[in-house]
Amino acid sequence: MMKKIVAFFFAALIAAAVQAQEAPDALIKQVTEDVLEIVRNDKDIQSGNTQKAIDLVDKKVLPHFNFPHMTALALGKDWRKATPQQQQQLTAEFRTLLVRTYSNALTGYKNQKILYKPFKMDAGETDVLVRTEVLQPGSKAVQLDYSLEKLENTWKVYDMTVAGISLVTNYRDQFAQEVRNGGIDGLIATVAAKNKSLEVNLVKAEKK
């Protein structure tokens, strides 16, 4: 019995170590396949149930994203002018908005296949680009790339690029505009209001 318990803990330790050392391309592949497997078997998500897609993204995808870094990238040099509290609030609101965007894209999934491009990195690298492609019959493959950074022992995504369009830096001019008009607090209020209006749409859609 004792032996079994020791063996179990040993196995758990190794599993944890493997998890931490996991290569960034393997991480992207594993998360993508996990999520798509669920979407493939979920008629609700396929027929446009955004709330269900959001729950899935919350559970499976969010732990691998570095939202403070994403928000800093979107805000550019104004990030350093923001107080820690403002940074925190903006990160929370921006996170809600990004999760929605990502979830909406998931509801459009129609059996496309993902092609994982060959990946290589040097031993000490802490900032990498993992490249994938979305293949769909009858149209050109869509490039889908992830920027990851190594934090302590885990890899976190800090940007996603669809057909060359960064979902994060695409906000830079809009954020700068809001900051010019109403400061950082004005920007936080605008993103919060946007999230709120989308939330209302969601409730309406569910009542239908």
Add this chain to the structure above:
Amino acid sequence: MTKVSGGGKMSRCRRLFAGGALALVFCGAALAEENQHDPYEGFNRSMFAVNEVIDKFAAKPIAQGYDKVAPLPVKAATGNFFGNVGDLWIGSNNALQGKFGDAGVDLGRLLINSTIGIFGLFDVASELGLEKHEEDFGQTMAVWGIDGGGYLFWPVIGPRTLRDTAGWVIDSYVDPVWRARPISSRNSMVALRFVDIRASLLPADKVVEEAALDKYAYIRDAYLQRRRNQIFDGRPPRLDD
């Protein structure tokens, strides 16, 4: 340069605009200090508003109808057909940019899809591993070192930089679809291609609508990023933060 009030600049800008594309370059220089990415923002925003109305009441409903009625194989064949028609010019642009290997692939695609692929209705070449490219004359000019020259939003045509507007004119001039005769079949083909492209963008509508704080700016910045990516064939050099 003497300092003129913003409104004065704008109306002068519009008059100049009627004078032709060249005038826009100077006009752009006068306005550049206001927004470096978008010197003609006032003009663009009004055109964007016009386009939103056209899209809401004509283009989008027609595209939605087409998307609903046409079965998947028909939609795929339509996309493939127009894709095949474009491959000769895509190959020419690859050659003009010095990418002769890619140009060869495009020519191979054209030959295979026009024959085995039955007039381009099936994209056999992609299944054989001959990858489809995205090229146009605007990208060729960019590779030759011509600057984008400011962002423009046109009704129906959509976003184009000044350079890519000129590129689009050349693309359309050599486009076999625009040269098809009789005129009636040319018009149906141009219309069908437009509907096919609009329908392919339908899934993105909701995403953009919900993601954007300012839809005009979101589409502008997405277009500029995507163009940069296309010019560098999917591997643009990293911009500093």
